[in-house]
Amino acid sequence: MxxxxxxxxxxxxxxxxxxxxxxxxxxxxxxSDPIRMRSGEKARGSDGEAGQLDVIIVGAGVVGSALAYALGKDGRRVHLIERDLSEPDRIVGELLQPGGYLKLVELGLGDCVQEIDAQHVFGYALFKDGKDTKVSYPLEKYHVDVAGRSFHHGRFIQRLRKKASSLPNVQMEQGTVTALIEDHGTVRGVRYKSKNGDELKIHAPLTVVCDGCFSNLRRSLCNPKVDVPSCFVGLVLENCKLPYPNHGHVILADPSPILFYPISGNEVRCLVDIPGQKVPSIANGEMAKYLSTVVAPQIPSQLHDAFLSAVNKGNVKMMPNRSMPANPQPTPGAVLLGDAFNMRHPLTGGGMTVALSDTAVLVNLLKPLRDLSDASSLCKYLESFYTLRKPVASTINTLAGALYKVFCTSPDLAMKEMQQACFDYLSLGGVFSSGPIALLSGLNPRPLSLVLHFFAVAIYGVGRLLMPFPSPRRLWIGARIISGAANIIFPIIKAEGVRQMFFPKTVSAYYRNPPAS
Structure with missing residues (x-):
C-alpha cells in the first residue's frame, strides 16, 4: 500500500x-515578436492544432497587409506569409486615387499615408501638341483631407505591415508559399518554406492568395489570361517643380503617354510608356539614347532639364505593364485578391483603388459569418464577393484599358481624331471633366456612366469633325470614329463580363440575411 x-x-x-x-x-x-515567428517555432493552425487559425494570407503587399489588419481588428486569427519583408522598391503602386484613400480610411488605415512624405494629389494636367488643360477631382462634398496621395511605394507598404503586425492575433512571417493544401476540391491551408529553409504547413478555413502580379498560385484558383501591352520605364526627377503642383501630369506623346507625379517633397516620378514587349536595352545605352532623343523633346520645358539629368544619372528601372481580367474559379476555402486576381494598365493609377475596394468588400461580407469553418456558408459568401466587387473594379479596369488605347498614337486618322476629341472634351470643364475624372478616381464607380461618357467623347469628335460643313470624307471618318470607339470599349467590357457589369445579381437581400453560420 x-x-x-x-x-x-x-x-x-x-x-x-x-x-x-x-x-x-x-x-x-x-x-513573442508579433512580426516574425522564431526559428523552428510551430505555426498556429499547423498539424495537431487544427482550428486555432481563421485565415491564412499569402502576400503582405497592399492587399495582404490591409486585409490582415482589418480581419485581425474583427477578432480573426490571421497568419500572414510574405516572401520578402524588406522594404520593396517599385516604380508603380505610388499613386492612390481619392476613392482608394476613402477605402483606406474605411479599413482603419488612413494614418498609413502619414509620416512617409506623401503628397496630396488633386487632379491631372494633360499636355498635347503644346497645349495643356487641368482636370480636378470632384471633391467638393468630401472632407478637406480627402484627395489622392502619391508616395514611395515601399514606405507605404512598410507602414501597412507595421500596422497589421501590431495586432496580437496577426502573425506575420517571412516565407515562401509553395503550394495550396487541397482536400477533395477544398483548400485547407498552404505548404511553405520558412526563412530558415524549413518545410512547413498550416491549415485554416480560409486561405487568401494575394501574392502579386508574379503569383505562382493563381492557376489553382482562376483561368489567367495575362496581356502585356507595354512597359513602363521609370526615373526619379529631383528638385524640380511640376507645371501644376499637386497634380498628376499626362503627356500625350508619340508613341504613347508619359506620366509625371510627385512622390515626395523634392522628388517627381516619371514613367515613360513604351508599347510592346521589346524595348531598348538599358545595359548597352540604347534606352538612354531613346529617352534623350525621342522622349525628351516631347517633355514640357519646365521638366526638360531635370528629365535629362535623371537619364544621365542612369538610375533607370523598367517594369512590364500587365492586364488580366478577373476570371475566378470559385474554390471552397480560398479566394484571390489583388494583382494575383485582376490587373489593368497602370496608366490611370487605379490598381490600389481596386485592391482596397475588394478588401473592404470581403471584410464587410465576412463580418456576419463568425464561424469560417462552415465551408458551405463560406463558399456562398465568397461567390457573392465576385459580384459585389464588380461596380468599382469593372469601371476602373475598363477606363484604364480604353484610355490607354485612345492615348497611344495611331496612324489611323479616325483614332487621331478620337484622341484630340478626348483632350478637347476634358478641356470643356464642368460635367465634361468632372464626370470622367470621378470615374477614374474611384469616386463614381458606375459602368453605365463610363460607357455614356466614352461615346459622348466619340460623338463630340464627330461633331467637331463635321463642322462647319460635312463632306463625304469627313462623314466616313466620323463613322470610323464611332466604330473605333466601339472596337475599343466593347472587347474590354466583354472581358470584364457584360452581365456582371450591368446586370449584377441581386445580393442585397442575401447580404442583409446571410445564411446561419
Whole structure:
C-alpha cells in the first residue's frame, strides 16, 4: 500500500511538472515578436492544432497587409506569409486615387499615408501638341483631407505591415508559399518554406492568395489570361517643380503617354510608356539614347532639364505593364485578391483603388459569418464577393484599358481624331471633366456612366469633325470614329463580363440575411 501511495505521488508530481512547463511555454509564445515567428517555432493552425487559425494570407503587399489588419481588428486569427519583408522598391503602386484613400480610411488605415512624405494629389494636367488643360477631382462634398496621395511605394507598404503586425492575433512571417493544401476540391491551408529553409504547413478555413502580379498560385484558383501591352520605364526627377503642383501630369506623346507625379517633397516620378514587349536595352545605352532623343523633346520645358539629368544619372528601372481580367474559379476555402486576381494598365493609377475596394468588400461580407469553418456558408459568401466587387473594379479596369488605347498614337486618322476629341472634351470643364475624372478616381464607380461618357467623347469628335460643313470624307471618318470607339470599349467590357457589369445579381437581400453560420 505504501509503495502504491509513493508511486501515485511521483506520477502526479511528474504530470504536474509537465503541465506547468507546457503552460509556461505557451505563455512565452504569446509574448513573442508579433512580426516574425522564431526559428523552428510551430505555426498556429499547423498539424495537431487544427482550428486555432481563421485565415491564412499569402502576400503582405497592399492587399495582404490591409486585409490582415482589418480581419485581425474583427477578432480573426490571421497568419500572414510574405516572401520578402524588406522594404520593396517599385516604380508603380505610388499613386492612390481619392476613392482608394476613402477605402483606406474605411479599413482603419488612413494614418498609413502619414509620416512617409506623401503628397496630396488633386487632379491631372494633360499636355498635347503644346497645349495643356487641368482636370480636378470632384471633391467638393468630401472632407478637406480627402484627395489622392502619391508616395514611395515601399514606405507605404512598410507602414501597412507595421500596422497589421501590431495586432496580437496577426502573425506575420517571412516565407515562401509553395503550394495550396487541397482536400477533395477544398483548400485547407498552404505548404511553405520558412526563412530558415524549413518545410512547413498550416491549415485554416480560409486561405487568401494575394501574392502579386508574379503569383505562382493563381492557376489553382482562376483561368489567367495575362496581356502585356507595354512597359513602363521609370526615373526619379529631383528638385524640380511640376507645371501644376499637386497634380498628376499626362503627356500625350508619340508613341504613347508619359506620366509625371510627385512622390515626395523634392522628388517627381516619371514613367515613360513604351508599347510592346521589346524595348531598348538599358545595359548597352540604347534606352538612354531613346529617352534623350525621342522622349525628351516631347517633355514640357519646365521638366526638360531635370528629365535629362535623371537619364544621365542612369538610375533607370523598367517594369512590364500587365492586364488580366478577373476570371475566378470559385474554390471552397480560398479566394484571390489583388494583382494575383485582376490587373489593368497602370496608366490611370487605379490598381490600389481596386485592391482596397475588394478588401473592404470581403471584410464587410465576412463580418456576419463568425464561424469560417462552415465551408458551405463560406463558399456562398465568397461567390457573392465576385459580384459585389464588380461596380468599382469593372469601371476602373475598363477606363484604364480604353484610355490607354485612345492615348497611344495611331496612324489611323479616325483614332487621331478620337484622341484630340478626348483632350478637347476634358478641356470643356464642368460635367465634361468632372464626370470622367470621378470615374477614374474611384469616386463614381458606375459602368453605365463610363460607357455614356466614352461615346459622348466619340460623338463630340464627330461633331467637331463635321463642322462647319460635312463632306463625304469627313462623314466616313466620323463613322470610323464611332466604330473605333466601339472596337475599343466593347472587347474590354466583354472581358470584364457584360452581365456582371450591368446586370449584377441581386445580393442585397442575401447580404442583409446571410445564411446561419
Amino acid at each position: 505504501y509503495v502504491q501511495y509513493v508511486t501515485g505521488f511521483v506520477v502526479a508530481s511528474i504530470l504536474a511538472f509537465v503541465f506547468w512547463r507546457r503552460r509556461r511555454g505557451n505563455s512565452g509564445r504569446q509574448h
